[in-house]
Amino acid sequence: MTKTKVLLIGLGGVGTIAAYGLEFEGKSEVSAVVRSDYDLVKNKGYVIESCDYGHIDSYKPSHVYRNIDEAVRQGPYDYVVVSTKNIPDAYPVEASIGKAYTEGVTTIVLLQNGFGIEKPLLQMLPGATVLSGVSMISSTLYHGVVNHENDDLVKFGVFYNGVTPREQQEASCHRFLELYSNSKNKATYDPDVKYTRWRKLIYNATLNSACALTNVDVGRLELFGGIESVAKPAMREIIAIALSDGVELSPADMDVMIESDNGIWYSPSMLVDVRKGNLIENQVILGNALDVARENGIEAPTLTVLYNLLSIVQMRTKEEKKFFELPERRPDPGYKIEY
Amino acid sequence: MTKTKVLLIGLGGVGTIAAYGLEFEGKSEVSAVVRSDYDLVKNKGYVIESCDYGHIDSYKPSHVYRNIDEAVRQGPYDYVVVSTKNIPDAYPVEASIGKAYTEGVTTIVLLQNGFGIEKPLLQMLPGATVLSGVSMISSTLYHGVVNHENDDLVKFGVFYNGVTPREQQEASCHRFLELYSNSKNKATYDPDVKYTRWRKLIYNATLNSACALTNVDVGRLELFGGIESVAKPAMREIIAIALSDGVELSPADMDVMIESDNGIWYSPSMLVDVRKGNLIENQVILGNALDVARENGIEAPTLTVLYNLLSIVQMRTKEEKKFFELPERRPDPGYKIEY
Numbered sequence: 237m238t239k240t241k242v243l244l245i246g247l248g249g250v251g252t253i254a255a256y257g258l259e260f261e262g263k264s265e266v267s268a269v270v271r272s273d274y275d276l277v278k279n280k281g282y283v284i285e286s287c288d289y290g291h292i293d294s295y296k297p298s299h300v301y302r303n304i305d306e307a308v309r310q311g312p313y314d315y316v317v318v319s320t321k322n323i324p325d326a327y328p329v330e331a332s333i334g335k336a337y338t339e340g341v342t343t344i345v346l347l348q349n350g351f352g353i354e355k356p357l358l359q360m361l362p363g364a365t366v367l368s369g370v371s372m373i374s375s376t377l378y379h380g381v382v383n384h385e386n387d388d389l390v391k392f393g394v395f396y397n398g399v400t401p402r403e404q405q406e407a408s409c410h411r412f413l414e415l416y417s418n419s420k421n422k423a424t425y426d427p428d429v430k431y432t433r434w435r436k437l438i439y440n441a442t443l444n445s446a447c448a449l450t451n452v453d454v455g456r457l458e459l460f461g462g463i464e465s466v467a468k469p470a471m472r473e474i475i476a477i478a479l480s481d482g483v484e485l486s487p488a489d490m491d492v493m494i495e496s497d498n499g500i501w502y503s504p505s506m507l508v509d510v511r512k513g514n515l516i517e518n519q520v521i522l523g524n525a526l527d528v529a530r531e532n533g534i535e536a537p538t539l540t541v542l543y544n545l546l547s548i549v550q551m552r553t554k555e556e557k558k559f560f561e562l563p564e565r566r567p568d569p570g571y572k573i574e575y
Numbered sequence: 576m577t578k579t580k581v582l583l584i585g586l587g588g589v590g591t592i593a594a595y596g597l598e599f600e601g602k603s604e605v606s607a608v609v610r611s612d613y614d615l616v617k618n619k620g621y622v623i624e625s626c627d628y629g630h631i632d633s634y635k636p637s638h639v640y641r642n643i644d645e646a647v648r649q650g651p652y653d654y655v656v657v658s659t660k661n662i663p664d665a666y667p668v669e670a671s672i673g674k675a676y677t678e679g680v681t682t683i684v685l686l687q688n689g690f691g692i693e694k695p696l697l698q699m700l701p702g703a704t705v706l707s708g709v710s711m712i713s714s715t716l717y718h719g720v721v722n723h724e725n726d727d728l729v730k731f732g733v734f735y736n737g738v739t740p741r742e743q744q745e746a747s748c749h750r751f752l753e754l755y756s757n758s759k760n761k762a763t764y765d766p767d768v769k770y771t772r773w774r775k776l777i778y779n780a781t782l783n784s785a786c787a788l789t790n791v792d793v794g795r796l797e798l799f800g801g802i803e804s805v806a807k808p809a810m811r812e813i814i815a816i817a818l819s820d821g822v823e824l825s826p827a828d829m830d831v832m833i834e835s836d837n838g839i840w841y842s843p844s845m846l847v848d849v850r851k852g853n854l855i856e857n858q859v860i861l862g863n864a865l866d867v868a869r870e871n872g873i874e875a876p877t878l879t880v881l882y883n884l885l886s887i888v889q890m891r892t893k894e895e896k897k898f899f900e901l902p903e904r905r906p907d908p909g910y911k912i913e914y
Binding site for chain 1: 789790792795798799805841877886887891894901
C-alpha cells in the first residue's frame, strides 16, 4: 500500500501530535516544515510525553524540511495540514499553502483556532477543498519536549468552497478522518463547521481574551468576578453575532464553557502566549467575529473593547520582537510605524 | 509667630514634597505618619532631588510617628493632609482621618486622585471642612530617595459640605493656600473642584486605564492605535457622564490630555502601579464615575469594560499581596473568597 503524502506546516504542540498520530499506524508519510528547531528535529527529534501514546524518546517525521520551497520540490502532497498559530497580522500563511497546493491532488486542512480562517485561502484558491480541524487537545512544545496532557479530541469537517461538488469535498474529509484516526485518538466528523467554530468562540473570544488582558487563569477570573462582569456579556454578544450569521447557539453552552476546566487552574492559549511574550491570535478569534457583527449591524461593545485592547498588546509584542523600532522620544502625532 | 500644625498621612513622592514645601518658609510644623519607612525617616530622613528645591541630603518632617494613634496624642492639628494612594477597597483611610480630626479646629485636605473621594468622609464628619488638592506633580519615592521631576502645580479648592457657611470653608482653603505657597511652588485656588476633578478623569479614567491594561505608555498607546480605538470613546463617555452631573467639559480637552506628555514616553500612575505590583486606584478613578453614570442613566460601555478588567487585575494583586489565599485546585463555583 502506498502511503498517503501529508505535508505538515507548524510542528508545535498540536502539530507534532497530529504528525505522530498520522504516522502511528503507517497510513501516512508525513513531511514537516520546521523552522527554528530544524537542526534539533533533524538530529535528535522531539521527545513526546503523551497521554495517548506514552513516552516516546525521539520522534522525527519521515521528512523534515527547512522551508516550504524545499518541501514543495518533494511534492505533490495529498494533504497539507496547517497547524501553526494563526496570526494573519504577522505571519500570513496563504503564500506557503499556495506553493504546496497542487490542483486536483491536494486537500488543505486548517487545524487552527479562530473563525473565518478559510476566507483568505478560498479567495486565493477558489476551487480548493479546505477542511476544518477543531481540536480540544492540550499539548505544548517546550525545549524539544512535547507535553500532551489530555485526549486528542478533534473534529474534522468541510469549509465548503461553493465551487466544487459538496459530496466530493465531504469524501475528501472522510478520507482524511480515516487517515488521522488510530486506536489511540478520537477524531470525529464535523457536519457543521460554522456551528462548531462559532461555538468555540463562546470560550475563546471571551474567557481567553479576559484572561489574557488581566493575567489570570479561568478559575481566578471566575472567583475575581470577571466571568459575571466581562465574560458573560461578551458571550451574549457572540451568541447574538452567530445568530445574525445563521447559527443558533445555546445559552446553556455558556456554563459548559465556564466550567469546562473546573478542578484545575487552567490558563487559556492567549494568556499563555502573553506570558511567554508570543503574538496572540486575536485577529482570528475576535477580529473576524467583529467583522461579521459590523456587516450584520450587531452591537458588540464588550468584544470591541477586548479586541481593541488585545490589539494594543499585540503591537507591544511586535515591538519586543523587533517588527519595528521606535525613536528615543515620543514623536509628534503624525508619526507612523513602518514594518 | 506660632507655626500652623499640619498632620500629613502618606509620606510618599507627593506627600514628601508637600511636607517639605509646607515647612520650607517656616510657616508650618509638619507631623507625618510613616509606616514601613519609619526607622529610615526617623534616623536618616529621605533624600530629595527636586526641580523646585534642588538636592536635599536629608529631609525629616518636624515630627514622625509610627501610627495615627501616636500622632493624635500630639494634636490637635489645624490641617490633616491626606496624600496616600486612594484605594478604598483595600485601605480605607476614613477611620484614621476621623481620629485626627478635632471639630472646630481641623481642616482636612485630600491631596489625592479620583472623583467623589470626599463623600465617605463627609458622611462620617458632616460639618467638616474638606479641601481638594489636585496636583500635576510628577514625584516618586524609591528606596528612600524622592525624585521630583516637574513643577509642583497644585490647585486647592473646597468640597462644600452643605452644612457650614461656604465663606467659612473658602476662608480655610485660602489660609491653607497661603500656608502651602512658597517662592518655589505654584499653588492656586480652585473655584470649581467638581469641574477640576471631572476634567482630570478625561486623562485618568481613559489613558491611565488603557495603559495599565495593555502595559504600554501613553505614547505607545497612541502609536499602537489605542487612543483612537479605546481612549477616545472612553473620554466621550466621561464627558457625557460629567454633563449629566452638571459639568460641561470641552471636547478640546481630549487633545490637550492626549498630547500632555508629548516628547516623552510617559507611564501614567496605574501603569506604574501594575508594573510595581501595587494596588491601583481604579475605584476612585473609574468606579465612582460609573456610579454617577448609573444613577443618571448614562451608557458607558467602554469605561465599564475597562473598570471591570481593572477590578480583576486588582484582585490578582490582592492575591499576590496575601489579602487571601486560594486552594490548590480550582474550587466549585459556589466558593467565595474571604478576606
